[in-house]
Amino acid sequence: xxxxxxxxxxxxxxxxxxxxxxxxxxxxxxxxxxxxxxxxxxxxxxxxxxxxxxxxxxxxxxxxxxxxxxxxxxxxxxxxxxxxxxxxxxxxxxxxxxxxxxxxxxxxxxxxxxxxxxxxxxxxxxxxxxxxxxxxxxxxxxxxxxxxxxxxxxxxxxxxxxxxxxxxxxxxxxxxxxxxxxxxxxxxxxxxxxxxxxxxxxxxxxxxxxxxxxxxxxxxxxxxxxxxxxxxxxxxxxxxxxxxxxxxxxxxxxxxxxxxxxxxxxxxxxxxxxxxxxxxxxxxxxxxxxxxxxxxxxxxxxxxxxxxxxxxxxxxxxxxxxxx
Amino acid sequence: xxxxxxxxxxxxxxxxxxxxxxxxxxxxxxxxxxxxxxxxxxxxxxxxxxxxxxxxxxxxxxxxxxxxxxxxxxxxxxxxxxxxxxxxxxxxxxxxxxxxxxxxxxxxxxxxxxxxxxxxxxxxxxxxxxxxxxxxxxxxxxxxxxxxxxxxxxxxxxxxxxxxxxxxxxxxxxxxxxxxxxxxxxxxxxxxxxxxxxxxxxxxxxxxxxxxxxxxxxxxxxxxxxxxxxxxxxxxxxxxxxxxxxxxxxxxxxxxxxxxxxxxxxxxxxxxxxxxxxxxxxxxxxxxxxxxxxxxxxxxxxxxxxxxxxxxxxxxxxxxxxxx
Numbered sequence: 001x002x003x004x005x006x007x008x009x010x011x012x013x014x015x016x017x018x019x020x021x022x023x024x025x026x027x028x029x030x031x032x033x034x035x036x037x038x039x040x041x042x043x044x045x046x047x048x049x050x051x052x053x054x055x056x057x058x059x060x061x062x063x064x065x066x067x068x069x070x071x072x073x074x075x076x077x078x079x080x081x082x083x084x085x086x087x088x089x090x091x092x093x094x095x096x097x098x099x100x101x102x103x104x105x106x107x108x109x110x111x112x113x114x115x116x117x118x119x120x121x122x123x124x125x126x127x128x129x130x131x132x133x134x135x136x137x138x139x140x141x142x143x144x145x146x147x148x149x150x151x152x153x154x155x156x157x158x159x160x161x162x163x164x165x166x167x168x169x170x171x172x173x174x175x176x177x178x179x180x181x182x183x184x185x186x187x188x189x190x191x192x193x194x195x196x197x198x199x200x201x202x203x204x205x206x207x208x209x210x211x212x213x214x215x216x217x218x219x220x221x222x223x224x225x226x227x228x229x230x231x232x233x234x235x236x237x238x239x240x241x242x243x244x245x246x247x248x249x250x251x252x253x254x255x256x257x258x259x260x261x262x263x264x265x266x267x268x269x270x271x272x273x274x275x276x277x278x279x280x281x282x283x284x285x286x287x288x289x290x291x292x293x294x295x296x297x298x299x300x301x302x303x304x305x306x307x308x309x310x311x312x313x314x315x316x317x318x319x320x321x322x323x324x
Numbered sequence: 325x326x327x328x329x330x331x332x333x334x335x336x337x338x339x340x341x342x343x344x345x346x347x348x349x350x351x352x353x354x355x356x357x358x359x360x361x362x363x364x365x366x367x368x369x370x371x372x373x374x375x376x377x378x379x380x381x382x383x384x385x386x387x388x389x390x391x392x393x394x395x396x397x398x399x400x401x402x403x404x405x406x407x408x409x410x411x412x413x414x415x416x417x418x419x420x421x422x423x424x425x426x427x428x429x430x431x432x433x434x435x436x437x438x439x440x441x442x443x444x445x446x447x448x449x450x451x452x453x454x455x456x457x458x459x460x461x462x463x464x465x466x467x468x469x470x471x472x473x474x475x476x477x478x479x480x481x482x483x484x485x486x487x488x489x490x491x492x493x494x495x496x497x498x499x500x501x502x503x504x505x506x507x508x509x510x511x512x513x514x515x516x517x518x519x520x521x522x523x524x525x526x527x528x529x530x531x532x533x534x535x536x537x538x539x540x541x542x543x544x545x546x547x548x549x550x551x552x553x554x555x556x557x558x559x560x561x562x563x564x565x566x567x568x569x570x571x572x573x574x575x576x577x578x579x580x581x582x583x584x585x586x587x588x589x590x591x592x593x594x595x596x597x598x599x600x601x602x603x604x605x606x607x608x609x610x611x612x613x614x615x616x617x618x619x620x621x622x623x624x625x626x627x628x629x630x631x632x633x634x635x636x637x638x639x640x641x642x643x644x645x646x647x648x
Contacts, residue, residue: 048371057465088454092463094472124511130412139416141381148418159483161513187448189485199521
């Protein structure tokens with residue numbers, strides 16, 4: 001799967017993933033109003049109401065974020081190789097939110113986009129296996145095999161060690177999928193545990209990074225492994241170290257834009273081949289219509305604003321990264 | 325919320341939580357057959373089929389694990405204070421699986437049980453806030469506040485540090501809920517990162533444990549904090565250290581039974597008041613009908629087998645723990 005991602009990055013000259021993290025604070029109100037009207041008709045369908053969990057306000061929110069995400073996808077599909085829906089932002093709307101998540105995964109894939117499910121799952125062996133099946137694989141029911149969410153990549157938390165990761169690697173090999181393992185996250189307090197110095201003289205993020213490189217050896221796909229790493233764009237110094245420790249590991253780098261990282265910070269994330277990383281922007285693109293710079297689009301054309309912001313981000317990265 | 329849990333443990337004299345981790349390999353086949361028949365009627369309801377994600381085999385599996393879980397709950401509700409549905413085991417069935425998860429959360433609560441949502445979520449600040457709202461809090465839609473999954477406790481992964489945890493603590497205080505933060509997990513490779521020795525002379529799990537105690541100070545509820553810790557029953561030595569480092573932290577201890585820990589291993593998890601920990605058993609109880617010892621119940625009476633196994637586990641713990 002990583003070779004498909006690198007190919008798409010090459011074709012589009014854009015190592016960019018658009019984060020689909022909808023928040024009602026920036027989803028135009030009219031979408032919620034229209035959704036409320038639509039779901040009102042569900043009241044005549046008791047089974048549908050039961051399946052949605054019984055609260056039609058949540059159903060309206062789910063419908064609104066689905067329509068929001070769909071327009072974002074339509075606006076950027078020709079520009080970027082991938083989108084990254086963030087599970088929490090859908091789970092907060094209950095079942096209807098997760099229905100929206102699933103529909104957006106499928107819609108983005110139909111549009112030729114690669115989908116990184118930002119689910120940050122991870123558990124002990126048998127349970128990680130279920131997460132891997134849920135998000136990247138298949139599940140046996142009776143005599144048939146069935147797909148649940150079927151994203152192309154999933155983000156995974158490494159805190160539980162190898163037996164939490166290996167079931168994902170197995171599924172990556174079986175289904176040609178990929179994962180990005182959290183190594184050094186973009187948030188301010190990520191250093192509390194990730195940066196502590198070990199007796200061995202290295203930091204926790206280095207120990208985790210080395211393990212990621214090692215896990216990745218079991219799932220090579222061209223020059224890179226299907227086992228990637230999450231390294232925050234906000235930590236270029238750690239990224240430089242990690243880039244060396246994990247030469248064949250593709251990096252998913254969140255933190256550009258809203259969280260403060262610039263294109264210049266990002267050059268160390270890339271290899272000399274112009275590959276090796278994909279940079280995420282969520283609010284910087286999908287909430288562009290709320291920013292001064294793109295305010296001329298207005299809330300009604302939030303898709304146009306997102307497109308303009310994506311183009312600006314791509315240009316910014318092209319100017320800073322060699323051989324892109 | 326932790327005071328409600330300790331009260332229920334006292335009343336039932338059972339520091340036991342039943343893990344609801346359904347796997348079709350031990351769900352009696354007749355449940356899947358009955359479910360297939362039920363969901364066949366959904367075919368006449370295109371909206372329902374769409375909401376379920378379009379695959380009625382997954383819908384049947386979801387219906388089967390809901391009926392399985394409901395019978396387990398009916399069989400143990402008077403014996404134990406809490407159940408712990410494990411999210412992965414429901415996510416693997418897609419939307420229908422998550423519908424089953426939500427229904428089981430609600431059903432268990434109606435039966436007076438406390439529900440620990442074993443979701444192991446965790447992300448950067450704004451996203452952890454969404455997870456906290458999704459699982460323990462409320463979400464604002466228009467002018468109203470709405471609940472998504474509304475478990476009583478959630479398990480949380482600490483790898484991202486304080487700003488991934490604090491949004492959960494805030495919601496715990498607002499809604500009287502609780503969390504259990506992963507500190508030392510029960511799986512064989514948990515030591516890879518959790519046990520590494522730091523330059524400071526302590527191990528990662530100790531650093532995390534101290535932080536859990538510190539986060540917990542902001543959410544005390546009686547003698548214990550709403551911020552608990554997950555410490556595997558399979559690691560009594562680390563538990564002894566952690567019990568001292570976190571005197572007011574309630575411990576959720578998985579790993580009894582199927583994973584190999586005995587009641588004797590568990591005594592160090594408890595304080596002198598006979599409280600301080602709740603021990604999880606999943607397959608040991610819910611798949612008891614597949615074990616030699618309870619085989620006389622047969623698959624048809626899997627609930628009776630689960631009840632017998634729960635009683636045996638409670639007796640076992642009572643014999644090993646002082647002042648229970």
